[in-house]
Amino acid sequence: MSSGEVDISTPGGAGAQTRPRRHHFAFGDPLFRWFTIACAATVALAMFLLIGVLVKNSWLAIHVLGIKPLTHVAYNPDTNQYGALSSLFGTFLTTILAMLIAVPLALAIALLLVELVHPLVSRVVGTTIEMLAAVPSIIFGMWGIFIVVPLMQRHIEPWIQATPLGRLGIFGGSPVGVDVFTASIVLSLMILPFITAVSRDVLQMVPKVVKEAGYGMGSTTYEVMRKISMRYALAGIAGAVFLGLGRALGETMAVSMVIGANFFTIPHSLFQSGTTVSATLALNFPESQSKLETSSLIELALILFVITMVFQVVAQLWLARARRMTGSRA
């Protein structure tokens, strides 16, 4: 046989000297598959372990206190008070306020990034704001307590009280700086980058032709965004808002450092100190003496977990439904 022909009678052609290789690791694939499933399943294991451990350790508190935490305001173990309402109220209030600030800001920034500036500028600005998402909570806390709080207490809050707004009850009381207002603002800055990034991504996916059709009909930039782009983007943005909500609910360090640790009352004014579930947890834990107290704190952690889990589940369901309706992978 000439050197140019390939001999196919022996596997590997005429050049092969050895016997054909067998796949000696024949059970390699099923093993691999099971290994990877096991790894993937650890997250489920972790979650069940989490729930189990939290429930087990809050059992004491649940048993002894019953429904009392959900009906009482003050948390003061020294005087045998274990109310969670002050914490729950603060969590919801700061979260809602933070969202009210962050969502419009995020949409405005996303509009700019997608429609108003040169793509290069959009990337630079977008990246800068995404970097804000990488800043750890403790840094926000440091900045919050040493810079923002004095600023609020000495300048901004008195200024607000000097305007007609000051007559409103929610801006009353003597400004302390470490209050719900400051905490909400810091919190809003922490969730802003995430919502902005998702909004921008979703808005960028609106098909160009449809936007051109809108502009072609004589619409302004705002009209195209509001009447056309938002219809594509709404589902994705709503999902981002839900997820942002989830994060805001669980945010601990920065909030703890600027909210004022008022575990005892529900604040009447934004300029009063308050607390959140995570702040109560973080601030009371080092002092925790008795088993009951520890257990009640773990119960608070459990409550927080349940709340954030509900939001996660609702967000996932919403997003899945929205994806089905628009057929997109937003």
Added chain:
Amino acid sequence: MVDIMDTIEPGAESAVDRPLPPRLEVTPGVASYDTPAQFDALPSKLSVHDLDFFYGKEQALFANDLEIKEHRVTAIIGPSGCGKSTHLRCYNRIYELYRDQKAMGEIAFDGANILAPGTDLLSLRRRIGMIFQKPSPFPMTVFDNIAYGLRMHFKLSKSELSERVEDALKRGALWEEVKNKLNEPGLALSGGQQQRLCIARAIAAEPELILMDEPCSAIDPVGTAKIEELLQELKSSYTIVLVTHNMQQAARVSDYTAFFFEGRIIEFGATTQIFEKPVQRQTEEYITGRFG
């Protein structure tokens, strides 16, 4: 700011109210419709003088001159990449959405240069409608799609709005097919229907000039035939410029044809003349399929 609304004659509120031009004479055996004298006498809806266009540093259009006559269908043909769509998109300045695209020269719309800096783009784009190659219904119901332009540019009562929507759909030859589907999403219609929806949507806002950028290339033959039929009806009320890579379509549907090649207008004339007795060699080569 030059308000382009100032160029509308008083009393002529909308395109459908305007006086019709003299009817085209079709004399069997004669190679053109309008005689040259008639052509010159017809008002030009759009007059292009010395139009240059740049994508960044690269020039795409070179000294284009064109007269688009009222109530006529003008077709723009040429091989792909020759600048047909680029040229068309200058008419409503839609290219301005993209930073590195630039047009220079003069485009006189009813006498006023729309490339001038002070032009009111919002009004311009109401008076010029555009249909794109890919049907692009807005993500809304059929009704809301048609009502989009109406709601944006005019103050109408609910009943007036419904009337106008129905009217636009009838003029767009779509009413019979969608009259029971007004509240369904526009995207639920077939491709050909979506494109007619886009046409009806453009008409609803009472434009005077309609630009069509290869409107049938994404549509099946049946849908295409319906749209071509529609074009003949629309001609009496609007001026139409049609970019197409389908020569037969241009021959079927248009009154005048401009042949583009590599960013330049090689020849412009009555459609029958272009297709039967082209003057330029390049035109003839394209028509006979020697390149494309």
Added chain:
Amino acid sequence: MAPRSVRRRRLVNTVITTSSWIAAAIGIFVMGWIVVTVVVRGIGAWNVAFFTQLPPTGNDPGGGLANAIVGTLVITFGAAVVGLPLGFFGAIYLSEFGRAGRVATGIRAVTNIVLGVPSIVAGMFAYALLVLPSHHYSGFSASVALAFIMLPVMTRTAEDVLNLVPNELRESALAMGAPRWRATLGVVVKAARAGLITGAILAVVRVAGETAPLLFTALSSPYWLSGFFGPSGYFGGPTANLTKDIYDFSQQPYPHLIQLAWGGSLLIIVAVLGVNVVTRLLFQRGKEW
């Protein structure tokens, strides 16, 4: 038909677009403000002592956060050793084997839920699981809490990256007779290498900056980390770490300690932002994001 006012529509448009500019300015300004504050206040704390000595007591001058830096590195490493591989292989399952199956969908749902668990709850988890039964705090329990956080992050990121690898690549490898595990590990993973490394680095860095999980697990310590099982050991007792020290010192009335807190903050910001910027520059050239 009566025309609507073009002027009014333009005005609304101008108001909104102006707000957009203002909003973006606010975002950038805040970012700059935070960075500048930390740099200005923290740079003064950076001296040799800061990086080599134990923290001072009370109002004594000098000292540093050296043990805390070591502690953070060790704790984070401990978390990465568990979180990264599990996340990586779990993502391989989700991407290669379980694109649409019920098991995979369930695991993805759980991953999303765990992703949303607040970090303080993760800390409580490790506390209840390890600290309570063993009656002592430890760096190890902190690593467990951080691994709990890192795992779903790594899984999600890795899955996204693996999904981007075109199917043709997989098919080519399999068509050459490679067994599944070889095709995946040898070809697909290699193709996704850049994204996987980026994802891993970002997951580690994110977790390194956490504070809440360490509140109940590692606490902090004025001593060096020494050994595994002694009172200052990784498994045996509280372990000094940067974030908890920053938190503690920030609440002390001594300016010197507060200065150390800023120094620690600067270190964290430099590490976190530095790594973020570098990985994006290196690994995402040409990618649209």
